Amino acid sequence: MFIDSAELLVRAGAGGNGAVSFRREKFVPKGGPDGGDGGDGGDVILVSTAQLSTLMDFRYRHEYAAERGQHGGGALKTGKRGKHIELRIPVGTLVYDADTDELIADMKNDGERLVVVRHGRGGKGNHNYATSTNQTPRFAEKGRAGEERNIRLELKLLADVGLVGFPNAGKSTLISTISAARPKIADYPFTTLIPNIGIVRVDIGASFAVADIPGLIEGASEGKGLGHQFLRHVERSGVLCFLLDGLSQDPAEDYRTLQGELAKFNPEMLEKRRIVCITKIDAMPLERIDELAKLNIGGLRPRLISAVAGIGIPELIRAMHTELTTWRQQEQ
Secondary structure, three states: OOOOOEEEEOOOOOOOOOOEOOEEEEEEEOEEEOOOOOOOOOOEEEEEOOOOOOHHHHHOOOEEEEEOOOOOOOOOOOOEEEOEEEEEEEOOOOEEOOOOOEEEEOOOOOOEEEEEEOOOOOOOOOOOOOOOOOOOOOOOOOOOOOOOEEEEEEEEOOOOEEEEEEOOOOOOHHHHOOOOOOOOOOOOOOOOOEEEEEEEEEEEOOOEEEEEOOOOOOHHOOOOOOHHHHHHHHHOOOOEEEEHHHHHHOOHHHHHHHHHHHHHHHHHHHHEEEEEEOOOOOHHHHHHHHHHOOOEEEEEEOOEEEEEEEEEEHHHHHHHHHHHHHHHHHHO
C-alpha cells in the first residue's frame, strides 16, 4: 500500500532531576554536597533514506516519545542520558508543523538528519550550589521538559520526468515499456491507484526517473477523482510529458484541460519544460494519424507514439533526456 502523508505527535525526553546528596565517609561526619546532575533527555530525529518509498510505517502509530534522562545520584554521579528516537522517512518528504502549516524541512537527500524536537536539559545537582555562605545546599534543579510538536509528513516523489494525462491515456503502458516498472495495466480508467517510479536508461551511466501518477480528471485540483492527492508527486519534476489519448475526439482540448488543472494546483507547474505526446496511434487509420500530426498543441508539435507497438518510443526517450539535460543546465 502506498501512504504519502502522516500526522505525528513527537515528544523529546525530559531531563533528569539533579540530586540532593551529601558525602558520607568514615571519619568525615559532615561531608559536603555531592549530588550529581540529571542526564539530558533524548531527541526525536528524522532520517531520510532512499530505502523507503512510502510513509506506511506511520499508518498505525502516531505518537513517538524519546527517553527521559535519568536522575542524578550521590557521589557526583550524573544521570544517564535518554536515548534518541530516529524515525526513518523516504527521501522527498516535506516536514510541516501541523498546527501552523509552517514548512520545517524538505528532506531531499539520502541520509539527511533533522532534530525535529529537542531534549530537555538535565537539572543540576546540589553540589553546584555550594557557596562560602551556604556550604550544605539542600536543593537541586529539576530537569527541564523536552519539546513537543505535532508534525505532518508529506511525501513528494523525486522524479525527473512526470507523466500527466487523463485516465487510460497510456501512462502505465509507457512507463512499463521504457523502464523496469511494472504497474497494473488494464483498459479501464483509474487502473493506476498509486504513483509509480521507473528508471529509464539512456546510455551507460546515463539514466533518469519517470513518475506515473493516477490519471487526472477535470476538477482534480479541487479534489475530484484520484489526481488531487497525487499532483504533488510531479511538482518536483523538471520535465512534464503530457500523454493525450489519440482516440479522444479533441486531444488539443484535453491538453488545455490538463493545463488548467495544473495551473489551479500550482501555477509554477506551467513553467516547466514540456513534451506533448498523442498515444495509441497503432489503433487508428492513417488519415487520422496525418490529421493529428498537423496539430499545434500548446505551441508544440505533438509526438505520435504507441507504447504497445513501440512506435516513436526511442525518439521519445531521447527527447526526454534532451529536455531534462536542458533543465538541469538552467538550474545550475
